[in-house]
Amino acid sequence: MSGYSQGESGLILNEPLLWEKGKKGRCGFSLPACDVDEVCFDEALAGDGPDFPDLSEVEVVRHYTRLSTWNFGVDTGMYPLGSCTMKYNPKVNERQAGLTGFADAHPLLPEARTQGALKLMYDLEQFLKELTGMAAVTLQPAAGAHGELTGILMMYAYHKKRGEIRTKMLVPDTAHGTNPASGALCGYTPVPVPVSEEGIMRVEDVRERMDEETAGIMVTNPNTLGLFEKNIRDICAIVHEKGGLVYGDGANLNAVMGYVKMGEIGVDVMHFNLHKTFSTPHGGGGPGSGPVAVNDILAPFLPVPRVEKERDRYRLVTTYPDSIGRMMTFYGHFGILVRAYSYILSMGGEGLKEASAHAVLNANYIKERLKDTFHLAYDQTCMHECVFSDANQEEFGVTTLDIAKRLIDYGFHPPTIYFPLVVHGALMIEPTETETKEDIDHFINTLKVIAREAKESPELLKNAPIRSKVRRLDETAAARKPCLSG
Numbered sequence: 021m022s023g024y025s026q027g028e029s030g031l032i033l034n035e036p037l038l039w040e041k042g043k044k045g046r047c048g049f050s051l052p053a054c055d056v057d058e059v060c061f062d063e064a065l066a067g068d069g070p071d072f073p074d075l076s077e078v079e080v081v082r083h084y085t086r087l088s089t090w091n092f093g094v095d096t097g098m099y100p101l102g103s104c105t106m107k108y109n110p111k112v113n114e115r116q117a118g119l120t121g122f123a124d125a126h127p128l129l130p131e132a133r134t135q136g137a138l139k140l141m142y143d144l145e146q147f148l149k150e151l152t153g154m155a156a157v158t159l160q161p162a163a164g165a166h167g168e169l170t171g172i173l174m175m176y177a178y179h180k181k182r183g184e185i186r187t188k189m190l191v192p193d194t195a196h197g198t199n200p201a202s203g204a205l206c207g208y209t210p211v212p213v214p215v216s217e218e219g220i221m222r223v224e225d226v227r228e229r230m231d232e233e234t235a236g237i238m239v240t241n242p243n244t245l246g247l248f249e250k251n252i253r254d255i256c257a258i259v260h261e262k263g264g265l266v267y268g269d270g271a272n273l274n275a276v277m278g279y280v281k282m283g284e285i286g287v288d289v290m291h292f293n294l295h296k297t298f299s300t301p302h303g304g305g306g307p308g309s310g311p312v313a314v315n316d317i318l319a320p321f322l323p324v325p326r327v328e329k330e331r332d333r334y335r336l337v338t339t340y341p342d343s344i345g346r347m348m349t350f351y352g353h354f355g356i357l358v359r360a361y362s363y364i365l366s367m368g369g370e371g372l373k374e375a376s377a378h379a380v381l382n383a384n385y386i387k388e389r390l391k392d393t394f395h396l397a398y399d400q401t402c403m404h405e406c407v408f409s410d411a412n413q414e415e416f417g418v419t420t421l422d423i424a425k426r427l428i429d430y431g432f433h434p435p436t437i438y439f440p441l442v443v444h445g446a447l448m449i450e451p452t453e454t455e456t457k458e459d460i461d462h463f464i465n466t467l468k469v470i471a472r473e474a475k476e477s478p479e480l481l482k483n484a485p486i487r488s489k490v491r492r493l494d495e496t497a498a499a500r501k502p503c504l505s506g
């Protein structure tokens with residue numbers, strides 16, 4: 021590599037900032053000479069203007085095209101991030117969301133002109149109710165965490181209406197990090213519930229902690245170890261006995277669609293992550309959608325406006341005196357609702373069930389084939405994801421971070437690492453239902469190669485990645501002293 025720096029050899033193309041590329045006087049267009057007097061439309065805008073670089077058209081096109089090749093996405097390769105459901109989403113659903121009637125509809129159009137959009141929202145709510153056995157749904161929240169906030173605000177409003185101010189919220193150690201954060205944001209003190217040697221909550225641990233000052237419990241099910249909370253019915257009963265409510269974090273619904281109805285096992289309020297389970301890519305900071313479903317007792321508190329059907333007309337209704345109000349401007353991220361609607365209709369009930377079955381099968385296949393290579397934190401049948409650790413590699417001085425970085429050299433996006441916190445050095449893999457057996461086998465074999473390297477030449481892992489454009493980053497410095505100018 022001498023004489024080269026990363027990204028300057030072969031066809032991995034490096035790219036400076038536009039400001040570094042520009043040359044004064046260069047131009048991206050040519051126009052005939054002006055044959056009328058120049059007029060200034062707005063004095064306020066006169067002057068030099070911002071200091072944009074001068075570039076030719078091809079420089080600008082290449083700049084952005086090169087940058088686009090630096091991305092890794094689920095359209096590029098397997099993306100086994102646990103707790104994220106990075107599955108491939110059928111392009112046909114993108115296409116539906118791009119239809120002019122949907123994409124160009126203005127949110128302030130009168131109801132008479134938006135009957136189709138309102139019908140879509142109404143029907144999507146019915147689908148989500150059917151899938152979960154809940155009584156009513158709001159499509160407003162913009163993300164999973166936003167759904168949690170919505171749900172917990174409703175829980176608060178419910179207790180308040182009964183003349184009770186409760187101060188605590190039970191949150192198991194296997195919850196997603198957003199759960200205690202959402203509880204705290206609504207003024208509740210999170211009370212941790214430990215995890216048993218089986219990787220799930222024990223009924224006694226909930227019984228000991230649940231009291232009349234506790235608003236309820238937030239349960240991620242399947243939990244962040246990828247395990248189903250088998251005691252959930254009993255846990256719900258204990259919480260209800262003390263007047264509390266059960267929040268179900270449904271972000272992992274990809275594992276249980278068509279198999280588990282949250283409403284029937286005692287969940288009072290839950291959110292969905294349409295941008296995990298229902299055909300919108302997750303991550304990258306794009307818009308999300310976290311609809312919330314509730315049972316009958318919480319329905320009066322749902323955000324407004326609500327979509328209602330009267331004979332064949334759809335209306336937006338705001339006259340709910342107990343509503344917690346609006347959670348979003350307008351009605352949520354409509355484009356994502358279209359994708360979810362299209363996905364559910366094209367899959368059908370049986371198709372969704374099959375997707376979950378395959379997601380679970382794929383995760384268990386990985387778990388079984390790798391459990392002799394990597395330490396399996398909880399040796400149980402898993403749901404959609406499995407959690408290993410670096411305990412077997414410790415003696416070679418190799419950590420989870422090194423393993424994850426080495427995967428990049430072999431063309432894989434690393435899985436989630438160091439989460440959940442209950443597993444030291446966690447390596448959390450969620451293959452999803454959309455990967456082929458060949459790709460999963462390739463991933464498994466690659467991890468086995470990396471485990472061999474860890475033993476025989478650990479320095480390979482310590483220096484990884486070596487084949488990428490950027491080598492190992494100093495993540496602490498990147499967080500504390502970010503260099504934003506390139």
Ligand SMILES: *Cc1c(COP(=O)(O)O)cnc(C)c1O
Binds near residue numbers: 272
């Ligand atoms: C992703 C996730 C969330 C948060 O969802 P966002 O849309 O990222 O806010 C909450 N809980 C679980 C279990 C998740 O996996």
